[in-house]
Amino acid sequence: MVGNRLFDGWLVRLLALALLVGLSLAPGLARSQVLVFADALAAEDTSFGNFPDESTARVVALPDDWARTRPLQSTPLWYRLRFDAVGMTAAAGPLALYIERACANVEVLVNGQRLHAVGRMRDPISLDCRQPLLVTLPIALLQERGNRVDLRLAGYALQQVGSGQRAGGLSPPLVGPYGELQARHARDSLLAVTLPTVASGLLVLTAALTFVLALARRRDTHLRYFSALALGWALITARLWLHDLPLPNYDSELLLACLPGLVALAAVQFLLHYAGWRSRPIEVALYAQAIAVPLSLVLAGPMRLNMIASSWYSLLVLQVLAAMAFCLWSIRPARRRDFWMVCALLLTAAFVVVIELAALRLLLPSPWPWLPSALMPLAFIGMALHLVQQQGRELQLAEEGRQALEVRVRDASADMAANYLLMAEQRVEQVTRQERKRIAADLHDDLGAKLLTIVHTSESDRISTLAREALEEMRLSVRGLTGKPVKLIDALGDWRAEVVGRLSQTGVEGEWAAPSEDLPQTLSARAYVQTTRILREAVNNIIKHSGASRCTIRCLIESGDFQLAIQDNGKGIPLELDGRLDRGHGMASMKHRAKQLQGQCLVESGPGYGTVIRLTIPLERHTATA
């Protein structure tokens, strides 16, 4: 299938392209016009709504990662930045403050004026870790020198959150021309917020589509696990853009921690089922694990959340990686065509998973945190497309199988019909044969007995002769009715015995000339019976009417015809009878019978010449219809 290979290659290329775009979008170095703050004064919050006394402050390097600098504290922290605006105000546009990452939420004061305060600063703090912040600095508020920017940052300690990405921290703020920073803000928002949002939406859509497919194909259990996997991943990534949950941080973290166990379950089960391998113990263990993850977090308490969760997550990631390896290893020999594409998809997924795992503990520099949101949906959609394609292929195979089966069913029913017809024919033939036998037996028993009684009780010779002839006729008819084809050589034997026997009984010298070697031809019962009648009639005529002393009978087979010539040296048939050729001579019936056999019967006779009766019967037809 060329289409499949095209599709696979296309998909791999698309993944590579996405990776390149992601990398190229990585922010470059700050421009010369922009001030980058590498350090700041930091002071613990004293809840007066202003930067505390500078004497309590200390200098911290930026970015300030709370996980390193104050791992156990989760109280808000003030940062003070100082800068001179000489020359900057002279530039065309207004100035702006840009903070790429201020986790979890920040308030901005410039020269004592509160310029930005959005969302909650107490638990549950609005989680805007990914949301870049752009604050316009009104020129009226700025001085030539000694401008103060105070930032009040609220956040959580690393141990309070499942992922390091949600731990408190501040990236180096930038101050510079609004236009330049705005462009950067737009780009970072796109990558950090819009992209994950779209990704979540795509994943939910993929999950829904696969779920529908799974409903239709209940036997393909891997589909439903894939659907669950896509949905689970969508929910996990949803935390990136769901800023405010109406729950205390600890509760929402616990809720979120339920997901990875389930996602790992779905992932491992999907991979195993896709590879065609099912194990009840593994399934049970995965469910137990999915329950154990949140349970252990509850038991460990709020201040060890990150440690326990990241240990779990590492374990889960290892399981998924192992399942991927197993899946690739087991499909490799059987599904060579799918192998490379599945391999690419799984490697992408593995890459993303490893990045995510790293992000649990470390604050990764840009662009690494964004890559998963870009790549994972692609991997999921690619896999979903692959599954749909696979289903389509199976459907096609099933359709072909169904068509083949249909053909076979049609053939079989045709066979059956033919057999049935044959059986019906045989049955009809059998019944016909039985019926003929019954008729024959009846004829013999009833008609035969009565004719016989007439033969032997009649006073009149004529009547008893007629009855005897009738009896013979009846017997012949029965034979024609029930008889099998007769070999021509056997028929000749029968005829010879009858003719020679009768002639010798009546003192007529008979001569019989016929082929005596084995002849392959056969006569149908009808042809045998009719020929017997003709011959018998002819001999009767000779004995009764001709007064002949000699009779010659010649049989021969010539060009497919059976020819019989009966010649006597009698007085011949009287002239006045020639026209009608009958009156007891039975000539008409002889001719009629020959005609019935598609043959002919010629009579040559003249006073003094005797009589010759020539009978010709086509042989093939009777052998064929025998």
Added chain:
Amino acid sequence: MKTILLLEDLPEIRAWLKTLVLQVFPDGQISEAARVHDALELVSAIKFDLALCDLGLPDGSGVAVVEKLRETQSECQSVVVTIHDDDEHLFPALQAGAFGYILKEQPRELIAEQLQRMNQGEPPLSPSIARRVIAYFAAQAKPAQPDLMPHVSLTERESEVLLRVAKGFTLPEIGVQLGLSRHTIADYVKQIYRKLNVSSRAEAALEAQRLGLFRR
């Protein structure tokens, strides 16, 4: 004096046959029967020299009587008197031990002559019967179990006679062709009938034994 069994269900024909038989054998003592059952009773009571048996009877086939006579009165000459001239009907009777057959509708003189001839040991043999006998012995020549089969086969001469009869030659003609007397030819025919009966009985016994083996 000759004791004669006459088995025939039609009263007119029976009466007619009786006069005919008495004409041929004036001192004959005739026992008449209309049914197989009656005939079998007569056979167990009286010793017969000649038996004329019809085949199609109301309570069965005359073949049973022929068989019984062959078993209990081997001296008795059974002759089938029938309306059927085909080998399909006649052959079983001949196998059962009938010595010949007479077609009922033939004229009185002809039947009388045939009876005379049979009495003198010249049984009739039609081409179709001859062919049937040839086929029968050809099949017997290659039996499935040669050891169990008593070996009954025709001599070359007997086969020769049968072949000629099958081709339609009359017995006198065959006698002339083979340079044998009419009497010798008749002996061959008698011998053929006897062998047919012996072989058939052996075959029947073997068949019964085979069925017995199967039943066990």
